[in-house]
Every structure is written in structure tokens, then in C-alpha cells.
Amino acid sequence: MPSSFFVSCPDTVQAPADGEQVREDFRLAMRRMAAAVAIVTCRKGDEWLGITATSMTSLSMDPPSLLICVNRSASIRAALEPDAAFTANLLERRHKPVSDAFGGRAMGKERFSFGHWGTCERGVPMLRDAIAAIQCKVDREVEYGTHTIVIGRVLNTCLSDEMNPLVYVNGNYQ
Numbered sequence: 001m002p003s004s005f006f007v008s009c010p011d012t013v014q015a016p017a018d019g020e021q022v023r024e025d026f027r028l029a030m031r032r033m034a035a036a037v038a039i040v041t042c043r044k045g046d047e048w049l050g051i052t053a054t055s056m057t058s059l060s061m062d063p064p065s066l067l068i069c070v071n072r073s074a075s076i077r078a079a080l081e082p083d084a085a086f087t088a089n090l091l092e093r094r095h096k097p098v099s100d101a102f103g104g105r106a107m108g109k110e111r112f113s114f115g116h117w118g119t120c121e122r123g124v125p126m127l128r129d130a131i132a133a134i135q136c137k138v139d140r141e142v143e144y145g146t147h148t149i150v151i152g153r154v155l156n157t158c159l160s161d162e163m164n165p166l167v168y169v170n171g172n173y174q
């Protein structure tokens with residue numbers, strides 16, 4: 001066995017940690033989970049809205065669907081009402097500045113000055129050089145703690161030839 005190899009988890013399950021410890025350990029565990037980065041966009045009247053999200057995952061192929069966990073305090077939350085159209089734009093490695101902007105570095109419509117944006121059906125903003133732009137409508141929402149699980153029914157997908165996703169792990173882009 002190489003000397004650098006070690007096991008830090010105990011063989012047996014210990015007594016449950018207190019709530020704060022559980023939260024902190026879970027937060028550190030989740031930092032180790034690599035995730036692709038998407039910009040979730042929608043439209044409220046004439047206003048374009050978008051946030052950076054890593055919580056997206058496919059849900060089912062039958063029907064084609066995905067889910068995204070959206071903080072209830074996020075600006076986009078109120079616009080993601082039942083049947084609302086939204087798009088999940090998967091980022092390529094060069095899109096790090098776009099992710100930073102939509103992750104909070106820029107606010108409001110200024111976010112859309114990062115990246116090349118057009119519109120897809122129902123006028124929802126679409127990143128024109130996204131690895132994939134998945135167009136959905138809100139099919140269901142589940143409130144849980146601080147977040148809303150938004151289930152999107154996939155209506156259409158645009159694919160580019162690029163296959164180098166922007167990946168976020170341990171608080172950094174890889």
C-alpha cells in the first residue's frame with residue numbers, strides 16, 4: 001500500500017453529529033462533487049433574468065425532463081411560475097466570465113453583456129455558443145428548505161459541436 005494512502009472514515013458509524021457539524025461536513029463533502037455549470041434564463045415581461053446554477057440534473061427521458069434547485073431568494077425564482085418557459089444553457093470552458101457574472105458579480109440586465117445572447121421560443125434568452133441550450137417549461141415545483149426544486153419538461157434542445165464543459169469543484173473552475 002503506498003504511504004500516501006490513508007482512510008479517514010471510521011469503520012463503524014459514530015453517534016450523530018450535532019446540527020452545525022452535520023451542515024459543515026455536508027458543505028465540505030459537496031465541495032468535492034464536480035458539477036457542470038449552466039446559466040438558467042427566463043423572461044418576465046420584457047425583462048431578461050438569469051442565474052448561474054450547478055444543481056441541474058437530468059430527471060427522466062420519459063418524459064424528457066430535468067430538475068434545478070433554485071434558491072427562493074434568487075431574482076429568477078418568482079418568474080419560474082407554472083408553465084413558464086426557461087432555458088438551461090450549458091457552459092463551455094471559455095465561459096467562466098459568464099458564470100461569474102450570473103453568479104452575482106454582475107446584476108440585472110448587465111449580466112447579459114457577458115456572452116453572446118439571442119432568444120429562443122417565447123423570447124427566452126439563449127446563449128448562442130452554449131454547449132447545449134435546453135428549452136423547458138416549468139412542469140412542477142417542490143419547496144424544500146431554502147430552495148425550490150424546479151422540474152422542467154424539455155421542449156427542444158440546441159446542441160453545439162463543442163464538448164468541453166465548464167466544471168466547478170472545490171470552489172473553483174477546472
Ligand SMILES: Cc1cc2nc3c(=O)[nH]c(=O)nc-3n(C[C@H](O)[C@H](O)[C@H](O)COP(=O)(O)O)c2cc1C
Nearest residue numbers: 051052053054055069070071074075102103104168
Ligand atoms: C458556480 C455557481 C453555482 C451556483 N449554483 C446555484 C444553484 O444551483 N442554484 C441557485 O439557486 N444558485 C446557485 N448559485 C448562486 C446564484 O447564481 C447567485 O446567487 C445569483 O447571483 C442569484 O441571483 P440574483 O443575484 O439574481 O438573486 C451558484 C453560483 C455559482 C457561482
